[in-house]
Amino acid sequence: MTIYQHITEFAGLPVVNFEPAMELPADPTAVAWRIATGYDSDEVFPKLVELFLAAVDPAAVRALVVGSWDDPFDTPPPVDLLVSLAPRLTNLRALFLGEMTFEECEISWIQQGDVTALLTAYPALEVLRVRGAEELVLTSVRHTALRELAFESGGLPGTVVRAVGECDLPALRHLELWLGSPNYRGDATIDDLAPILAGTRLPALRYLGLRDAQIADEVAAAVAVAPVVARLETLDLSLGTLGDEGAAALLAGQPLTHLRRLDLHHHFVDRELADRLTAELVGVDVDLSDPQQPDEDGDRYVAVSE
Template identity: 70%
Template structure:
């Protein structure tokens, strides 16, 4: 699976691409504004000009949600974090930010280049949603943020340093966390030990939705989740898009009770039909998604399984 379409909604709002010539919506605060460089190889100043044009036409306090698409040579130039940080005094109403919202045609997810995104959390203390796509060069330092309720890192390979930093952040309001762990070929080097602070949940007291998905180590993650303290307070557990096999599911179901969950996502998996049926049968009050079963590729003694999102 590749990401082939742009999002049409973000943080519950319809996404509208900013067009300098187009008429503004009747209520510009009720849309998520999408801003992108005009050309795939645009220099940095062209994205800056687009953001400046947006701010000149839309009242700053009406820009609640911002979706940043291609910024020009995204495979070679890091995301415009410094630019967004510099605009914080003007973007006083910003509550949700999606950085790097690109399809594979605009830039493969594993090519999207980032830098240190910590400054965004420091510059926007009222930010409630931060979603980042791509992880090449991505860095994060542990911070405390009082308002953030949703944090997501979408990637084909998430660095262990970022996973550990997330676990070391103090996020008292966070209810939704997504980590697309990915595979080693695209930069993933996190282990279940790196996930320990997240699975412990001490710094995430409000967490209700946890996604540890798109994982090349899905079986190991499932086994760790089976005894993780944070699971007891979750409503949604998402282990989808990965390479889970019967061994991972067996470990998960043999662990702590999951009957309190509202939803368990396992779609895109390598479970046998019998195992998938068992997951549904053992959790009758839970919405269990075991759709999109995959078949492993075999080449002699080698067996290959693939996450939903890689390159």
């Protein structure tokens, strides 16, 4: 699965792409603003941001989607710029850093950096989503407002996964980690996930997505006995290489009938086990769409890598 299209909604708001001299929406608080420089743009990213804040009252910005920032292949994201704007963006509640299609930059090529300062600079932030994991860094923080945290990648470093587990996030309801492939520096292990699966620092968690995982069978086996699962409404193991071993572990593990949704789409589970999952989880919305087949060498691949 390649990311072909930009999102059209973020944090429950329609996304509007900012362009200089555009006609502004009647209510600038009712949209998620997207700021990005394209291939043929005459603006550099900081200048475009200033034009945006000159046109739109900074206090009216509730959600911000940051797309391409001039040269995302080689240039770190504008974290320092966003941090410097915190005194002006006083009502920012949702931020997406790196919302790009493959034509702008492949997900595994997007340069990131240390995003911790975004959480410390915006203590009222409720949603943080980051796409790309090249040079991505997170250090443990306490953040009492954050409800949704997501890292999309073709390969998520174990250091980032461990840092998430070390964070104190009492309000977090949605955690989404695209673990990816070791071919793209996705080296997280089950041990790295252990604090998350224990759930001690995530008392409000209701959605757990351990997605796009080359180690999906190992993840499923760990999830099958994980304490955090008992409080979830949605368990999402989609986009990875889940096979018969992982499906069998889910069937043999703790009851999952309390879930509203079990998302396993893009999987390598045989039909018999898939049917058993659906039959035994009565009342659960089990998504086993998009079944895959191993290649001629028997290899299985995640949906999102490069």
